[in-house]
């Protein structure tokens with residue numbers, strides 16, 4: 348008892364906690380990384396919060412985040428409960444379609460489903476490995492992922508061209524292109540940009556993310572009993588439910604046309620695993636997980652990449668001299684006609700540096716995804732008990748003043764050495780690090796490079812004369828994204 352009390356005396360400091368709400372009022376949920384920055388100045392790199400009755404510890408700065416995620420990877424590898432997700436079918440209340448396959452609901456009840464919100468454990472490991480392997484193998488298929496991105500970039504350019512240099516908002520087109528990459532991986536097909544169902548799908552992703560931040564969902568996460576109030580869950584998660592129904596329709600259609608002799612896409616590979624019987628099922632390969640892994644890939648893989656591309660174009664509008672330097676490098680290495688390939692990347696240090704700086708400065712996942720301690724642990728002398736929610740303030744790493752020369756400016760030279768060669772400082776962690784690091788990083792890197800170079804090869808992006816200068820700050824809704832802006836795309 349005495350020993351335990353001694354340990355707790357080394358629990359990280361934090362702002363005073365009020366009855367019931369804890370320290371929730373110290374954090375602006377619409378701008379949490381800014382609130383965390385202020386608290387970091389006051390309490391240091393490791394401080395604690397109390398969200399009603401949940402213990403939360405926030406980690407700040409490269410050194411601290413790296414030590415937790417990489418050196419003590421397993422201690423920090425769990426995920427906290429998200430009661431709101433259990434409502435959407437990710438958790439033990441979810442019965443999904445599992446009855447149809449006749450497997451035990453008890454098995455499901457033990458672990459949360461999918462990858463993103465799954466507990467650290469056997470099923471998460473299996474599903475994560477499955478996803479990584481399948482994504483990698485697609486690189487070697489009939490039509491490699493690289494070819495598919497290049498093909499999609501071509502469709503994107505045609506759609507932009509049809510705007511004929513007039514001012515327009517490129518947001519939806521970029522969403523469509525990026526969403527099509529996930530469609531193509533998961534369902535083996537892309538949609539036409541004019542397709543009504545498709546537009547609805549990409550719109551839904553937009554909405555579903557906006558619902559995850561904000562005060563209501565935060566409150567529901569810590570006070571799940573409010574979910575019992577009639578109408579509240581519907582209000583908070585309308586888009587997510589719709590999205591799930593939508594995915595169910597596509598999967599059902601897919602299963603009806605499945606021929607085990609051919610592998611069309613990730614869904615087919617998953618169905619094949621499901622065929623392997625009881626062990627496979629215990630490893631997580633059952634219908635409920637198929638729909639949730641699919642959903643995870645869409646939510647984690649489309650909004651993130653499309654937001655990064657929107658920041659990239661916004662910075663090109665605001666820094667035309669940087670845009671010209673990228674175009675000069677494209678002209679020199681690739682020319683105006685041939686589509687780019689991933690091999691070109693090595694000979695394009697400036698373009699590569701610009702893309703990395705877009706990710707650093709754009710800071711699209713400023714507070715990452717919450718983690719949870721898997722066991723009692725220590726970090727820089729502080730005691731953090733098992734089951735504590737951990738927030739990795741990635742923004743404080745990407746803008747760590749002890750590391751970056753100009754943390755609060757768009758400065759591609761952060762990624763170039765004195766000879767103009769590309770260098771990647773270790774504090775570049777937009778994909779997080781350790782066991783839970785983003786498994787889509789390779790795909791995202793490929794999309795960012797190929798979409799960005801194709802766009803700048805074919806167009807020069809300029810601000811419409813009659814528009815005010817766009818805002819450089821963003822809007823937080825789990826991801827940090829630019830406010831809407833208009834541009835003109837002039838064919839080169």
Ligand code: HEM
Nearest residue numbers: 462463647648651652712716778779783784785786787791
């Ligand atoms: C997790 C960033 C694209 C799939 C994450 C995390 C971050 C992140 C910060 C949280 C890691 C943690 O918990 O510590 C990004 C960025 C992207 C991107 C910046 C694009 C620029 C993608 C793509 C996919 C993807 C294209 C899928 C094809 C996932 C999944 C997880 C994840 C499944 C959960 C991993 C787990 O819990 O084990 N990503 N991501 N992401 N990402 Fe990404």
